Every structure is written in structure tokens, then in C-alpha cells.
Amino acid sequence: MTATLETPAPPDAGATPPARRRTRRRTPDPNRDQVRGFDKLWVFVFLLPFLLLYLGFTLWPLVATVYYSFFDWDGIGPIDNFVGVGNYGSILNDKLFWLAVVNTLIFAVLNTAIKLPLSLLMAIVLTRKWLKGTKVFRTVFFAPLIIPVAMAGLVFTYLLNPSNGALNALLLDLHIVDQPVDVFANRWSALLVLVLVSIWQIFGQYMIYWMAALQNVPEEVYEAADIDGASEWQKATLITLPMIKPVAVVILLLALVNAMHVFGLVVTLTGGGPGTSTYVVSYFIYQEAFGSVPFSYGYASAAALLFSVIAFVLVTSQGVFVRRAQQLRKEYGV
Amino acid sequence: MKALRRAAKTATTAVALTATLALISTACGTDPNRASNGGGDGKGVTLKIWDFSAEQVDFHKLVAAEYHKQHPDVTIEWRSITQSEYTKTLPLAFQSNQAPDIFYWSDSGTNNMNQLLEQQWIKPLTPSGTVPENFLKRWPAGSFVDGINQSGGKTYGFPFSENLYWGPGYMFVNKKVFGDAGLDVNNPPKTWTDLKNACAAVKEKTKAQCIASPSKGKELQRIWGGLAPGLRNEQFFDLKTGKFSIDDPAAVKTFEFIQDLNKSGYLAPGTNDKDFSRQQFAANQAAIYFDGTWMPSVWKSQGFADDQYVVAPHPNPDSGATGALSRQPDGNKYWISSKSAQQEKAWDFLNWMTEPDGYFVKEYYKAGFGTLAFADNKKLVTDPALLNIMKIAETPGYRVNLPVPVLKCPDLAKSKAYLDATAKRPSGEYEVMVEALVGNKPLQPLAAQLVKERQDIFEKTLKEEAAKGLKVSKDCYTFPDWNYTSDYSLDKYKK
Known part of the structure; x- marks a missing residue:
């Protein structure tokens, strides 16, 4: 028997001509036609709370941030000192902002590059039928997620403290080091610790994402592969990975965007230090907005918007892949 | 029958809308000055004081209880916030109209009052702006200076900690x-x-x-x-x-x-x-x-x-x-908030607090918290470590x-x-x-x-x-x- 395996082709993958797609879009949605008269009011009533919350907590802050960014405003007095694009000009020349941007991107990329393969590997293992106690493992890996970020930061601060932290005590007792190691004394080791602690905490969440994706791969495909004599490696690389690729792109996007929001761990673990060397954008904005009196809301708003633009460009550059992935996801039915 | 159903539908819709609007108005309509006003219900006035002296929390409770005993119409709510958070929390409180009546601020040293005036955070110690002569006499000559704690003939602050030992x-x-x-x-x-x-x-x-x-x-x-x-x-x-x-x-x-x-x-x-x-x-x-x-x-x-x-x-x-x-003359630390609706009561409290032989001073020294600008430190300090600090600071040229x-x-x-x-x-x-x-x-x-x-x-x-x-x-x-x-x-x- 040959062990040649082919990835099962989706029913109509790549076969949909543009014209056909347009025709499909024009097809009237029968459900929409059913909402008539008085029911429309009900639809509005049920949507209203969400719309109000969206307006108040998403749209309004966004518009306000854009507005504030054109003023030198301390957040308290009247907003009357219009500075145009002055805040943006200052930020573009602010070395600390760019250091924070670089640190944020390093954190996001490193964090994503480590946590996604690791969590995928663990998800593959935990979805194996032969493995006993999967619930226990799932709980163990998920547990750090329920610990508040601030608490996690404090725990690791004490664990890693060179004066009397458990890690250094162990290293010294085992004579692995002669002097305590201060991982927060150096930009790169401090950033690495931030990445690793963050992964430790969020790992379970991504594992669950991957497990959800993996469980959507039809069992019959694996059964067919078994009949063909496929090895576990072949099943993983020729069935699992291609089948979950559409969801993987979305998970990757989520992982990157979430990692760019890093804040709590920086506050509790490094405080942006040593000096300012582990500043990330969220921390920079927080310090600008609230770090000194008078506050610099205008400047902080401009920094937030500028970084949002940078992040938006990065994220939309993945948009092509995401759209393709979404299309594949529908076609694969995962 | 149809009309009845329509009426029921309309009533249900009206109830749902009213409930939604009520929820929204409840969420948006809190009264920021509710805590400090407190006087409208006939139970007296609540004065809110904020600082970041965590080690003085019990002392502040004692002071609040004593003041309430002596002035039953006034309740003191003294809140200590972690020092690192205080500089963020207080401005936000001002921004959201939830500032306390009296607050502690020492971040800008000798420029404190000017900064606080610029930010419109403070008002004079008394409604008229002038304070009685016997109040001023509690401090050594030269303690009240225009540009430091007085402005435009009005007194806004007073030295709290003295500055030789402190x-x-x-x-x-x-x-x-x-x-x-x-x-x-x-x-x-x-x-x-x-x-x-x-x-x-x-x-x-x-x-x-x-x-x-x-x-x-x-x-x-x-x-x-x-x-x-x-x-x-x-x-x-x-x-x-x-x-x-x-x-x-x-x-x-x-x-x-x-x-x-x-x-x-x-x-x-x-x-x-x-x-x-x-x-x-x-x-x-x-x-x-x-x-x-x-x-x-x-x-x-x-x-x-x-x-x-x-x-x-x-x-x-x-x-x-x-x-x-x-x-430096930078000991001016307690201020009356511009948002306070209880300026007179706040002044009464600060006047009481700074009585050189008063309850606050005695208890402050008993706990060994430090040295005050309006009290006889030589007479009142008993804590051995604090006495030693005073002796060191009195060395000529130690602090200039x-x-x-x-x-x-x-x-x-x-x-x-x-x-x-x-x-x-x-x-x-x-x-x-x-x-x-x-x-x-x-x-x-x-x-x-x-x-x-x-x-x-x-x-x-x-x-x-x-x-x-x-x-x-x-x-x-x-x-x-x-x-x-x-x-x-x-x-x-x-x-």
C-alpha cells in the first residue's frame, strides 16, 4: 500500500468565478424580508443597548482621542490650546516613543513566535485520543489565565528577585551561578522575561483556540489516512495543518494584536526599566497621560493614534491573508 | 382582538424603552458631590481628606473620631492612597468632579501653590481669603510668603512639616x-x-x-x-x-x-x-x-x-x-479643594488641626510621625530616633x-x-x-x-x-x- 496522501480538496475551492460571486451577493436574503413593520422597532430596541455602549465606549473615545490629539490639553482645564499637528511633530522626534514602538513590536513578534507553535503542539497532543487525563492538563495550562496580570507580575517579581528570590536561591544553591542574576538589569533579558511570563499566562488561551480548530477537522479524514497507513507526522503535516490554516491566520492576527497591548506586566515587572529601556507603547501613553502633573492628554492621544496607525498598517497588511483564510474557513466548514 | 394585541405590543415596547432609558440615566447621572455635601439630609457635613500617608491611617481615624466628638455636625473621611497612585488618582478625581475637600500635595515644592492655582484646584483657606492673626502666629516669622502660600493678599496654604529636620x-x-x-x-x-x-x-x-x-x-x-x-x-x-x-x-x-x-x-x-x-x-x-x-x-x-x-x-x-x-519653604502640603462645597468647615478643621497644643499635634508626636512647622518640636518630640534626627539636622550646615x-x-x-x-x-x-x-x-x-x-x-x-x-x-x-x-x-x- 502506498502511503501517498493528498490533502482533500474542498468542494469548490478556487472554482468560484467572480461573476458568480457577484450573482450570489445579489440574491435577496429571505430572512431580511421577514423583518417588517412593527418587528423593525423590536430589532431596534434589542440593538439599542449595544449601539449605545458601542457609541459611548468605542466610537466616542475614538473620536475624542482624535480631537484631543490636536490640543495641548492637561485633561482638566478647558480645551482651548489648539496646536494643530504639533503633538504629532513632537512625537515623531521623541526617541522614547520610538523605543517604545520597537520594544512593542519585538515583544509582539517574539511572544507570538513562541506561544503559537508551543500552544499548537500542546493542543495537538491534548486532542490525541490515546492521551489520558486531558481535562487535567487543559485545566493546568488554562489556570494561569485566571490569575490577574498584576498578581502574576508581583509573583514573578519576587520569584526572580536577585536579593532573595526563589530562582536565584536555587541557582546559587546548585552552584550554577556565583552571584545572583538580576534579569531586570538589562533591556534584553528584561524584555525576554516579559515575553516568557506573558506566554506562561496566555498559553492556555491559545491552546484552547487551537483545540477548537483541531476538533473541527473531520474525523473521517483521519480514519481514511489510517486506512492508507499514514503516520502521525504525516497526518499532522498533510491533514491537520492544511485544514486548520484558515483558522491559524485568524489566531495569528489575534495573537499579534493582543501582544501589542502589553501593559500590566510592564507596570508590575519592570516599570519600564531599567531606566526607560523596556517602555512599550501602552506604558508610554500611560506615563504621558498620567505620569506627571499637569497631565499631557493631548500628547498621549497623539501617541495613541500614531501607534494605532502603525498597528493598523501592520494588521491590514495581513488582511489579504485573513480574507483568503476566512473564505477557506467557510469552504472547509471549520 | 387585533387592536388589543397591538396595544399590548405597544405597552411592552414602551416598558422596554423606559427600562433602557432608566438604566442609561442611572449609569450617567451620579452626583459627583454627593459624598462631600451630605448636609442636605440634616445629619451634618462630611469632609473628605486625601493623602498618601499609609502609616498614619489609624492616627487619622483617631483624629476623625475626636473631631466628630468635638464637632458632631462634621464627619471626617480621611483616605490614604498609595503614594505611587496618588499623583494619578487625585488629578482624575478633579477631572471627574470627585475631588476631596482637603487634599495633600507636595510634588512641586516651592511652586506648589502656583501650580495648583494654575490648575484651578485650590481656593483660599477662608471664604474671605484672610486668616486671623492668631493663626499666622503659630508659625515662625517668614513662614507666609507671597508666591509660596499667599497670593493676591489671600492665604492658600500653610507650612505643615518644618524644614530643618524634615x-x-x-x-x-x-x-x-x-x-x-x-x-x-x-x-x-x-x-x-x-x-x-x-x-x-x-x-x-x-x-x-x-x-x-x-x-x-x-x-x-x-x-x-x-x-x-x-x-x-x-x-x-x-x-x-x-x-x-x-x-x-x-x-x-x-x-x-x-x-x-x-x-x-x-x-x-x-x-x-x-x-x-x-x-x-x-x-x-x-x-x-x-x-x-x-x-x-x-x-x-x-x-x-x-x-x-x-x-x-x-x-x-x-x-x-x-x-x-x-x-526650602516647601512644607505647604494641605490645601482646600476648589471643588469643595464646605470651605468654611474645611477651614474650621485645618484651624483646629494646627492648634499648637491641640489633639492633632499631641497625637502626631505621640506616634512619632515627624516634626511639624506649627508646634514646639523641642518640647513635643519624645521618640528617641526622631530626637537623634533632630540633633543631626541641627548641626550647622547640615541642611541650608x-x-x-x-x-x-x-x-x-x-x-x-x-x-x-x-x-x-x-x-x-x-x-x-x-x-x-x-x-x-x-x-x-x-x-x-x-x-x-x-x-x-x-x-x-x-x-x-x-x-x-x-x-x-x-x-x-x-x-x-x-x-x-x-x-x-x-x-x-x-x-
Whole structure:
């Protein structure tokens, strides 16, 4: 028997001509036609709370941030000192902002590059039928997620403290080091610790994402592969990975965007230090907005918007892949 | 039947809409002044006071209870917020109209009142702005100065802590660790070399660290305040030249000594916060801790008694001191909020609080919290550690009066130049020092860049303000006839 395996082709993958797609879009949605008269009011009533919350907590802050960014405003007095694009000009020349941007991107990329393969590997293992106690493992890996970020930061601060932290005590007792190691004394080791602690905490969440994706791969495909004599490696690389690729792109996007929001761990673990060397954008904005009196809301708003633009460009550059992935996801039915 | 169903539908819709609107209006319609007003229900007035003196929480409860006993119509709600959070929480409270009636603010030193007026956070102590003569007499002459705590003939503040004893710059020595190291606790290090030698002994003969020195955020100020006055002072602005000064030779030399201590393994490792370092010292894990007048009460609250440590003067360079700790009229710390609807009641309380023989003063000293500007410290202080601190501070030249720019140029009360220059990276000096310290890098390049940024903003803003008609210039901040080891007395401004 040959062990040649082919990835099962989706029913109509790549076969949909543009014209056909347009025709499909024009097809009237029968459900929409059913909402008539008085029911429309009900639809509005049920949507209203969400719309109000969206307006108040998403749209309004966004518009306000854009507005504030054109003023030198301390957040308290009247907003009357219009500075145009002055805040943006200052930020573009602010070395600390760019250091924070670089640190944020390093954190996001490193964090994503480590946590996604690791969590995928663990998800593959935990979805194996032969493995006993999967619930226990799932709980163990998920547990750090329920610990508040601030608490996690404090725990690791004490664990890693060179004066009397458990890690250094162990290293010294085992004579692995002669002097305590201060991982927060150096930009790169401090950033690495931030990445690793963050992964430790969020790992379970991504594992669950991957497990959800993996469980959507039809069992019959694996059964067919078994009949063909496929090895576990072949099943993983020729069935699992291609089948979950559409969801993987979305998970990757989520992982990157979430990692760019890093804040709590920086506050509790490094405080942006040593000096300012582990500043990330969220921390920079927080310090600008609230770090000194008078506050610099205008400047902080401009920094937030500028970084949002940078992040938006990065994220939309993945948009092509995401759209393709979404299309594949529908076609694969995962 | 159809009409009935329609009516029912309409009624249900109306109920749903009303409920939604009610929820929204409840969420948006809280009364920000509800807590401090409290007087409309006939049960009296609630005065809200905020500060960040966590070790004084029980004391504040006692004060509030006593005041309520004496003034049944007034209830005091005294809230202490963590120091690091306070500077964020208070402004946000003002922004959201939830500011307390009385608040503590000391961040801007001698410029406190001007900054608070600029931000419209404060109102005069009394509705008329004038305070009775017997109130003013509680302080030594010269305590109420236009531009510091008075403006436009109105009094806005009063010195709370006196400024001879109060401040950073004391060395606390752990008796047990010193004893274990074979050192004489009654003969603590007097020079920088003595300090290094003592640290060498501690390192060699004990498992403890030598100096518990916090460095997280701006906490390096603890050891900086203990060593910088040996050469200049602990400030980052040189009033002799009118320049920001973290890059000047005296500051760099002081930093290099701290860096040398660190390289030799004499500073406890880690980027620790002050609470960690204080605990380290109190747990006999460190021999020395540098900090200020408030420490006896802090350690008392942690169960570390004053017979377990001694207080000593800060060590000086081997060639002798060429500087001194700074003394400024910056003790104005409690202010009446502009948002308070209870100005008169707030004034009554502050008037009561500052009675030299009153309940507040007696209990304050009983707890050993420090030294007050409106009380007879010599008579009232009984805490042995605090008495020792007073003795040290009374040494001539230990703490000297700095020149006060606003007294030289009254228009500085309206100037934002210094504030603007320091608003950007307010902890910048400590950030560059920590970066150089842990990275084992030279301070000078980092410091020079920060000084340039600050000085550029400072001088540019002064020029812009002068162009608008304010009588301000860099000269207002320059006192070439002053030297760092002697008082700049009030009569010098009259020349």
C-alpha cells in the first residue's frame, strides 16, 4: 500500500468565478424580508443597548482621542490650546516613543513566535485520543489565565528577585551561578522575561483556540489516512495543518494584536526599566497621560493614534491573508 | 382582538424603552458631590481628606473620631492612597468632579501653590481669603510668603512639616547586622571610604546585604539624598548657575560613587521598590538604609523598634563636605479643594488641626510621625530616633536654605517654564541614573542629553513669557553669590 496522501480538496475551492460571486451577493436574503413593520422597532430596541455602549465606549473615545490629539490639553482645564499637528511633530522626534514602538513590536513578534507553535503542539497532543487525563492538563495550562496580570507580575517579581528570590536561591544553591542574576538589569533579558511570563499566562488561551480548530477537522479524514497507513507526522503535516490554516491566520492576527497591548506586566515587572529601556507603547501613553502633573492628554492621544496607525498598517497588511483564510474557513466548514 | 394585541405590543415596547432609558440615566447621572455635601439630609457635613500617608491611617481615624466628638455636625473621611497612585488618582478625581475637600500635595515644592492655582484646584483657606492673626502666629516669622502660600493678599496654604529636620539625607544603621560584621554601631561610617570599608566587612562576615537601596521608578532618590549633599545637594537644578545639573561634575562624581558601590556588590541587587528595601533592612537582611525623617514612624508601624537601629548623618567625601542638604519653604502640603462645597468647615478643621497644643499635634508626636512647622518640636518630640534626627539636622550646615527664585522675581508665580521643562519625563534624572547604574554605563552622555532637553524648554519658555510681558528670565533662577553650604537668607532678596 502506498502511503501517498493528498490533502482533500474542498468542494469548490478556487472554482468560484467572480461573476458568480457577484450573482450570489445579489440574491435577496429571505430572512431580511421577514423583518417588517412593527418587528423593525423590536430589532431596534434589542440593538439599542449595544449601539449605545458601542457609541459611548468605542466610537466616542475614538473620536475624542482624535480631537484631543490636536490640543495641548492637561485633561482638566478647558480645551482651548489648539496646536494643530504639533503633538504629532513632537512625537515623531521623541526617541522614547520610538523605543517604545520597537520594544512593542519585538515583544509582539517574539511572544507570538513562541506561544503559537508551543500552544499548537500542546493542543495537538491534548486532542490525541490515546492521551489520558486531558481535562487535567487543559485545566493546568488554562489556570494561569485566571490569575490577574498584576498578581502574576508581583509573583514573578519576587520569584526572580536577585536579593532573595526563589530562582536565584536555587541557582546559587546548585552552584550554577556565583552571584545572583538580576534579569531586570538589562533591556534584553528584561524584555525576554516579559515575553516568557506573558506566554506562561496566555498559553492556555491559545491552546484552547487551537483545540477548537483541531476538533473541527473531520474525523473521517483521519480514519481514511489510517486506512492508507499514514503516520502521525504525516497526518499532522498533510491533514491537520492544511485544514486548520484558515483558522491559524485568524489566531495569528489575534495573537499579534493582543501582544501589542502589553501593559500590566510592564507596570508590575519592570516599570519600564531599567531606566526607560523596556517602555512599550501602552506604558508610554500611560506615563504621558498620567505620569506627571499637569497631565499631557493631548500628547498621549497623539501617541495613541500614531501607534494605532502603525498597528493598523501592520494588521491590514495581513488582511489579504485573513480574507483568503476566512473564505477557506467557510469552504472547509471549520 | 387585533387592536388589543397591538396595544399590548405597544405597552411592552414602551416598558422596554423606559427600562433602557432608566438604566442609561442611572449609569450617567451620579452626583459627583454627593459624598462631600451630605448636609442636605440634616445629619451634618462630611469632609473628605486625601493623602498618601499609609502609616498614619489609624492616627487619622483617631483624629476623625475626636473631631466628630468635638464637632458632631462634621464627619471626617480621611483616605490614604498609595503614594505611587496618588499623583494619578487625585488629578482624575478633579477631572471627574470627585475631588476631596482637603487634599495633600507636595510634588512641586516651592511652586506648589502656583501650580495648583494654575490648575484651578485650590481656593483660599477662608471664604474671605484672610486668616486671623492668631493663626499666622503659630508659625515662625517668614513662614507666609507671597508666591509660596499667599497670593493676591489671600492665604492658600500653610507650612505643615518644618524644614530643618524634615527631609531626606539620614543614614539608618541596623544594629544586628553591624554587630555581626564586627562593626561598632556607635561609630557609623563618616566618609565615603568608611562606608566602603563597612560594606566590605558586612559582605565578608555576614550573609546580609550592605545597603538596601531601592531603584525602581524614582526610588534611587533614597540613596541619592544620602550621598549627593556631600558634594552639592540632592536637587537636579543648580541655583548658582540657573541650569539643570544632573550632568555637572559634582552630580556625576556622586553617581560614580554609587556605581562603584554597586560594582563592588555593596548595593542589594535588584530593581527594588522602597517597601522591599525597607523590609530588607527591618528583616536584618541589610546593614544600611538611606532615607528621611519619616522612617521611625514607618518602621514602628512595621514592628521594627527604634532600639534595633541607629540614625546617623550621611557620610561625606573623604576630603570633606562641599555641599549640604537643601532646605526650602516647601512644607505647604494641605490645601482646600476648589471643588469643595464646605470651605468654611474645611477651614474650621485645618484651624483646629494646627492648634499648637491641640489633639492633632499631641497625637502626631505621640506616634512619632515627624516634626511639624506649627508646634514646639523641642518640647513635643519624645521618640528617641526622631530626637537623634533632630540633633543631626541641627548641626550647622547640615541642611541650608536654598535661594527661592519666586522671591527674587514675583512674576515667576505665573511662569510655566520650570514646570514645562520638568513635565516631560518627570523622573528623567532617576531614569538615566538607573539605566547607567544597572547597565554599568557612564552617566555623562545620558545626563547631558536630558539636561539639554530640559534646559532648551526652560529657556525657550522663559523667553516666550518675557516677550508676553512677564518679568522673568534665566537670571531669576541664578544666584551666583550663594554657596552650597550656607543659608540664602530672606534679606538678600531685598538688595
